[in-house]
Every structure is written in structure tokens, then in C-alpha cells.
Amino acid sequence: MIKESGAAHTQRNLSPGGLNQEIVSASVTPEGTPANSPAMAPTQQESAVAPPPSTAALDRWMARYQQADPEAPAALIGALSPALLRFFRTQDLMSREQADDLLQETWLRIHRVRHTYRPGQPVLPWVYAIARRVRVDGYRRTRRIRAHEIATDMLPEPRPRFENRNSLPAFETLVAVLPEAQREVVTMLKAAGLSLEEVARATSCTVGAVKQKASRAYERLRRLLQEETNELP
Amino acid sequence: MNCRDVERSLIEHEKSGAARLPPQVQKHVLTCNRCAEFMRALNPSVMADAPTPEILRRLEDTLTTGLRPVRPLAPACYFYAAFAVIFILIVAAGVYRLGASGISVMSPLQSIAILCALSASAGLLVYSLVHQMAPGSQHRISSTVLPAAVIGLLAVLMAGLFQFQPERDFWGTGLACLRAGGPFALLAAAPFWLLLRRGAGLSPRVTGAAAGLLTGLVTTSAQEIYCPIVDVSHILTWHLGVAVLGASIGLAAGFAGETAGRRLKPAQR
Numbered sequence: 001m002i003k004e005s006g007a008a009h010t011q012r013n014l015s016p017g018g019l020n021q022e023i024v025s026a027s028v029t030p031e032g033t034p035a036n037s038p039a040m041a042p043t044q045q046e047s048a049v050a051p052p053p054s055t056a057a058l059d060r061w062m063a064r065y066q067q068a069d070p071e072a073p074a075a076l077i078g079a080l081s082p083a084l085l086r087f088f089r090t091q092d093l094m095s096r097e098q099a100d101d102l103l104q105e106t107w108l109r110i111h112r113v114r115h116t117y118r119p120g121q122p123v124l125p126w127v128y129a130i131a132r133r134v135r136v137d138g139y140r141r142t143r144r145i146r147a148h149e150i151a152t153d154m155l156p157e158p159r160p161r162f163e164n165r166n167s168l169p170a171f172e173t174l175v176a177v178l179p180e181a182q183r184e185v186v187t188m189l190k191a192a193g194l195s196l197e198e199v200a201r202a203t204s205c206t207v208g209a210v211k212q213k214a215s216r217a218y219e220r221l222r223r224l225l226q227e228e229t230n231e232l233p
Numbered sequence: 234m235n236c237r238d239v240e241r242s243l244i245e246h247e248k249s250g251a252a253r254l255p256p257q258v259q260k261h262v263l264t265c266n267r268c269a270e271f272m273r274a275l276n277p278s279v280m281a282d283a284p285t286p287e288i289l290r291r292l293e294d295t296l297t298t299g300l301r302p303v304r305p306l307a308p309a310c311y312f313y314a315a316f317a318v319i320f321i322l323i324v325a326a327g328v329y330r331l332g333a334s335g336i337s338v339m340s341p342l343q344s345i346a347i348l349c350a351l352s353a354s355a356g357l358l359v360y361s362l363v364h365q366m367a368p369g370s371q372h373r374i375s376s377t378v379l380p381a382a383v384i385g386l387l388a389v390l391m392a393g394l395f396q397f398q399p400e401r402d403f404w405g406t407g408l409a410c411l412r413a414g415g416p417f418a419l420l421a422a423a424p425f426w427l428l429l430r431r432g433a434g435l436s437p438r439v440t441g442a443a444a445g446l447l448t449g450l451v452t453t454s455a456q457e458i459y460c461p462i463v464d465v466s467h468i469l470t471w472h473l474g475v476a477v478l479g480a481s482i483g484l485a486a487g488f489a490g491e492t493a494g495r496r497l498k499p500a501q502r
Contacts, residue, residue: 066303073296081284081292100288107292113433115303116367125369133368133435174274190275196244197371204372211244218240222271 055122062126063119077107083192084131090172090187091135091180098138106134124194125201132184132202175217177224182217185210234261239268306431309363309370316359319424320451327417327455334461343394343463350390351454354383358447365440366432380442380480387453387473395465407471410460414472418452418479437487437494445483449476 058079065072084106088099109130117126171191175183188199196214200207234242234257242258254262262268336344361379364370400406425444434440452475460472 066305068300068302070297070300073300074293077289077292077296081289085284100284103284104288104292107296111296113368115431116306116433118305118308118367121367122369126367127369129368129435130433171275186275198369201369201371204370204376206373214244215240218243218271221274222236222240222267225270225274226267 055124058123062117062123066114080127086191087131087187088135090175090191102134102138106131109134122198125198128188128202178217178220182213185213186217189214236265236268306367312363312428313359315428319421320355323417323421323451324454328458331413331459333458335458338461338463346394347457350387351450354387355447355450358443362443368433368435376439380446384477388469391468391473392465395463395468397466398464400464400467406462407467410456410471414452414456417455418448418475421448421451437490438484441483441487442480446476446480449479
């Protein structure tokens, strides 16, 4: 069963927000001009990104990493770090420095337990299960520190608002309104590009539970977006 | 197709991991502003959060320095077999050493029910532990809930199967029963720990509780076969109690390990 699911991932590209990117391209008119708002078009910076490696390539790099291939760490770090960094930043809206720390800690832990990856199995759930644990440990550390800080830091953040129809809140701000479990699932699905089964593996849940969380999160986000749009003059 | 159908197809699409959305969804998104906005909102930009080249270089250096080949974790079936063999061998050693007078006192229904329940519980715990060893494994049962569920179900089953029979010396017989069965839990703890230390153990508390409970169940199984006392209070306190104690010790050990690990990290940096 594990091998089957691993094979299902082999042709998928590790494109964060790949699905949405597809919608973006679908929204472009035959003349090449965006059919909807300017926000729909990818930025110049984004379009310059090299195509990410497929999950099959990652599986191979991971196997080579276990065999001490000196090129493997660089390949894996380059391919996975941006999505991991976004995962950390999105989860608790943490600062860049905190997210960088967690990223480094994740790679150190990956290095320490690299023997627990079984060749032939999908790498992404393995990596995100470790990243998730690092995040939980980091959260506990920060919570202990915050408990001693003054209460002004605990004032609620204002709800994300967008100024006009073409300006949407950033992904991080948008998902920040979700409960932690739903936010984690949406981030893994959208920012990291994992499938439902991979998210289930990474979070030690069943696929059904992940599906339910995603469904509730989408419903809530859609309602929020609708409310914000209605409130606009 | 309406907007709700788009949400549903989005989840189905994520389940399949396919590269493209179904054409009818694409068509709907092109004509529906709300769905287009929803899709755009869920589109994270990649480059905004790219790690700095210095961090990437530092990480590469750290990981490449002294990089040595490692032997991947053995397939799960080896661990299942190893846990099962250890469990059965130690329970068999217990029965060999102590005898099987408990079985002769119990009715066939009681014997079959209690032994099946103990085997099933041990099997579920082994399944959970083997999956916890490799991060990103598929979990069909929540590893957090399982130890509590196993204890609860065994308690209900024991309470239903056996009756209250007042004992003359509850503490005396109980402690004698514990002294007879206890060493087998200690005997099982060492090989279980040797097996588990190869794994990642991302959540030492959960792994500790499950491993402790499995170790305790070795004693519970040996006691059920050996102990001729079928009083429900004796069984719940001195037989299942050992399993609960094992789970508590495992949980405490996991907690201590986690705390020690957290204290160690800032010092390592």
C-alpha cells in the first residue's frame, strides 16, 4: 500500500500552490492578458524560478543522502527549504529570524534521523513530519518565554482586510484566522504542495480527518473573503 | 457546477494529486468571480520567503561535513516480527517459570476472551510503535489515543468477564502476584528499548507511553495465565495495574527525555 502511494507521487511536481498557478494560467486570455485582476498574474520574480524537482527526484536524492553523496544535501536543501520556511512562517505568523532558526533546526534533525527514511517511500511526508515536530517544540519554547512577557503583546491582531477588490490579504494573513489544525493542513496542501495522503502521513492523521479539516478551512476562508468583499464600499 | 462543488472538487483533486483540475471546475472558476478570488487568495507566492543564500550555504556545510553513509531503517515487517517474538518469548518464559494455574481456573470463554484481548492490544501497540519509528508513516489509529483506549477497553472487558469475590488478604496476594510477574516487564523493557532506539521517536512522550504499556502487558499476560485469583478487583489492580504503571513510567521517561533534549539544544548551539 505504501509503495502504491509512493508511486502515485512520482510524476507530481513540487510546486507550492501549483493548483492555483494552474488557475492563474487558465485565467489568461488567448491574447496573453490577464482575464481578471492583476493580482492573478505571477510576478516577474516568481516566473523566473526554475521548475522544482519532482517528488521522484527528491526520493532519489534522499537515498543518495543516506549513502553520503556530498551533492545530495545541497540538492535537498535547495529544493525543500523555501516551502519549509513558508510552512514555519505561516503557522504562527512568526518572524523571519524565528523561522530561519526552525529551518536550521529541522535540517539538523533531518540529518540526525536520516536513517529512518525508507527508500521508495515518499520523502515529503517524512520531511514535514519532522518539520512539524520541530515547530511544536519551537512553539512550546516560545510560549514559555511569552508567558513572562507583558500582556500588551497578547492584544488580538486586527482581522485581515483588503483595501479594494483587487487587493487580497497575503496567504499567511489569510490562513492566520484558521484554527491551528486547519491552518497546518491548508499550509501543507497549498504552500508545500502535498497531497491529502501526504498531509495525513505528515500529521499522523487519517486521510478522512485531513479531508474534513481542509473542507472546513475552505468553507471558513470563503466565508471570510465574502464578508470582506461585502463590507467594501 | 456551483461554488460548493468547486470546494469539493478541490479536495478530491488534492486527494488524487493530479496535475490539473477537472475542466468543468476550470470553466466555473473562469466565470465566477468569487471562486477566482478564493483561488487567488490561496495562492502563496514562492519567492517572498526564499531562505537567504548564506543560510543555505551554512546548512549545506553543516550537513556535508563528516557526512557518513547510514543504514536505512529495516522494513516494518522485521520490526513487527521482532516485537512479536520478544513479547511471546517473554510471556512463554513467564508461563514456564510460574505455571498456568490461571487458565485452569477460568472458564473457556474467560480464557479465550482475555487472551484474545491482550493479544489484540499488544498487536495494536506494536503497529503504532513501528509506525512511530519512521516519521511520515501512514497512521490508521491515533497513536496519542491508543494507549488510553487500550487500557480503557481492557478494564471494561475484565470488569465484564470477572466477578467481585472478596479476598482475605488483598494486599498480600496482590504484592506476591506483582513480585512474580513484575520481573518479566523489566526483562521485556530492554529488548523493546533496543528496537525502538533505531527509530526517530518524534514524540517521546507518546512513544514512551505506548512502549511502557506494551512492556506492562507482558506482565499482565503472564499474570493472567499464571494467577489463580479471578477476583475482578485483584485483576484490575494487580494485573492491569502493572500495564498502567508501565505506561505511566514510559510517559514520564518520554517527558524527561523531551525536557532533557530541549535543555540540551540551546547549549549545543
